[in-house]
Amino acid sequence: MSKWDPSGHPAYLLGRAARLFERRAHERLKKLGLSNAHIPVLRALRDGNAMSQTALAAVARTEQPTMAQMLARMERDKLVQRVPNPADGRSSLYSLTKSTLAKVGDAQKILEKGGLELLAPLSASEHAALTTILGKIVAHMDELD
Amino acid sequence: MSKWDPSGHPAYLLGRAARLFERRAHERLKKLGLSNAHIPVLRALRDGNAMSQTALAAVARTEQPTMAQMLARMERDKLVQRVPNPADGRSSLYSLTKSTLAKVGDAQKILEKGGLELLAPLSASEHAALTTILGKIVAHMDELD
DNA sequence: TGATTATGCATAGGTCGCTATGCAAGTGGA
DNA sequence: TCCACTTGCATAGCGACCTATGCATAATCA
Numbered sequence: 001m002s003k004w005d006p007s008g009h010p011a012y013l014l015g016r017a018a019r020l021f022e023r024r025a026h027e028r029l030k031k032l033g034l035s036n037a038h039i040p041v042l043r044a045l046r047d048g049n050a051m052s053q054t055a056l057a058a059v060a061r062t063e064q065p066t067m068a069q070m071l072a073r074m075e076r077d078k079l080v081q082r083v084p085n086p087a088d089g090r091s092s093l094y095s096l097t098k099s100t101l102a103k104v105g106d107a108q109k110i111l112e113k114g115g116l117e118l119l120a121p122l123s124a125s126e127h128a129a130l131t132t133i134l135g136k137i138v139a140h141m142d143e144l145d
Numbered sequence: 146m147s148k149w150d151p152s153g154h155p156a157y158l159l160g161r162a163a164r165l166f167e168r169r170a171h172e173r174l175k176k177l178g179l180s181n182a183h184i185p186v187l188r189a190l191r192d193g194n195a196m197s198q199t200a201l202a203a204v205a206r207t208e209q210p211t212m213a214q215m216l217a218r219m220e221r222d223k224l225v226q227r228v229p230n231p232a233d234g235r236s237s238l239y240s241l242t243k244s245t246l247a248k249v250g251d252a253q254k255i256l257e258k259g260g261l262e263l264l265a266p267l268s269a270s271e272h273a274a275l276t277t278i279l280g281k282i283v284a285h286m287d288e289l290d
Numbered sequence: 291t292g293a294t295t296a297t298g299c300a301t302a303g304g305t306c307g308c309t310a311t312g313c314a315a316g317t318g319g320a
Numbered sequence: 321t322c323c324a325c326t327t328g329c330a331t332a333g334c335g336a337c338c339t340a341t342g343c344a345t346a347a348t349c350a
Contacts, residue, residue: 006188010272011166011260013279016206018163019337020286021156026338037306043151054328061161066307068330073305090315090328115156121285122278127155129274133267134158140266141165164307171308182336199298211337213300218335235298235345 021118028110032103037062037070038079039107042096045080046104050093052085166263173255177248182207182215183224184252187241190225191249195238197230 006012026036034042040060044051051059057067071094074080079100082092096104119127151157171181179187185205189196196204202212216239219225224245227237241249264272 006256008276008280009260010275010279011256011263013276013283014159014263015163015167017279017282017286018160020283022160023338024286024289035305052328062306063308064329065309065331068328070306072330085328088316088328092329111151111156115154117286117289118156118159118282121281126274126278126281129271130155130278131153131158133271133275133278134155134162135153136266136271137162137263138158138165141162141169141262144169144262168308180335197298207336208338209299210301210339213298215336217300230298233298233346237299 021114024117025110025114028114029107032106032110033077033079034103034107038074039111041070041074041080041094042100042104042107045094045096046101048095048101050083050095052088052091052093054091056094166259169262170255170259173259174252177251177255178222178224179248179252183219184256186215186219186225186239187245187249187252190239190241191246193240193246195228195240197233197236197238199236201239 022036029035029038037060041056044056044059053067053071054064056071057064060067062070071080071082075082075094078097080094081097082094085091085093119130122130167181174180174183182205186201189201189204198212198216199209201216202209205212207215216225216227220227220239223242225239226242227239230236230238264275267275
């Protein structure tokens with residue numbers, strides 16, 4: 001039983017905490033017509049930049065087809081627009097629509113609120129420890145690839 | 146920029162660490178014909194127990210339709226079998242097939258290996274801190290619902 | 291008993307992640 | 321120049337998550 005009870009193990013808690021957190025953010029972003037997955041795109045394009053699909057996939061750390069489909073949905077929903085890349089006939093450059101640009105500030109507030117909520121039960125030293133520890137874990141996992 | 150650079154924020158690192166970790170486990174479980182999402186079911190049924198869909202959804206902390214579809218796939222792939230619930234004409238009781246029962250040990254080894262990998266870059270005190278902190282976070286998020 | 295409510299499950303439809311694959315456009319070397 | 325290789329994107333198909341909805345069986349209560 002104890003060997004199979006994962007409820008106290010970091011590997012279990014990590015996934016559970018992440019999912020709980022993401023659900024809350026998702027719920028709030030939905031009211032803006034956005035979702036968690038849009039955030040890396042908003043961040044990359046919030047200054048009016050235009051980027052290719054491949055570049056966006058890289059910053060979002062997803063595979064290209066994942067980004068392709070998401071951009072297609074975002075375009076369908078008028079969150080982004082694309083223009084042909086003048087320097088490369090294969091690619092398009094994506095940018096945020098005006099209405100999306102107008103939402104960026106609200107989205108940021110939602111994320112900040114979520115961040116505060118996440119850290120609310122922690123002391124200052126726990127907050128620092130969490131950052132350090134997760135940083136080490138991410139670095140280690142990246143290294144294993 | 147710094148305001149929008151999330152790369153050092155726990156909220157970002159949490160999701161990233163979780164995804165990296167799950168990808169590694171997924172990759173290994175795949176070789177057994179299993180996946181991450183199966184694990185709560187394996188755990189619940191590993192002693193030969195039989196449980197209803199609703200009960201399995203509860204232990205896995207997913208919604209009922211999510212569990213319904215996963216059990217359907219697992220049944221299709223002969224990972225589980227179902228029998229009508231003699232005590233309730235609406236429900237079925239699911240149990241692991243023999244071949245799945247035989248995989249449980251290997252699955253556990255994979256999870257243990259993943260758990261060690263996750264903690265590898267941490268000191269003993271960091272390990273303890275992570276458990277404590279994630280526990281607080283999960284408890285807090287649960288409370289917010 | 292009969293009507294209402296609650297419960298267990300199935301299904302539809304949507305997002306988002308992945309792998310595998312293929313095409314079209316760009317690039318480099320012979 | 322032409323062929324091979326690389327790169328950007330599209331598409332197909334699957335898993336796993338969600339909400340909304342509907343149906344059939346239980347359970348409850350007037």
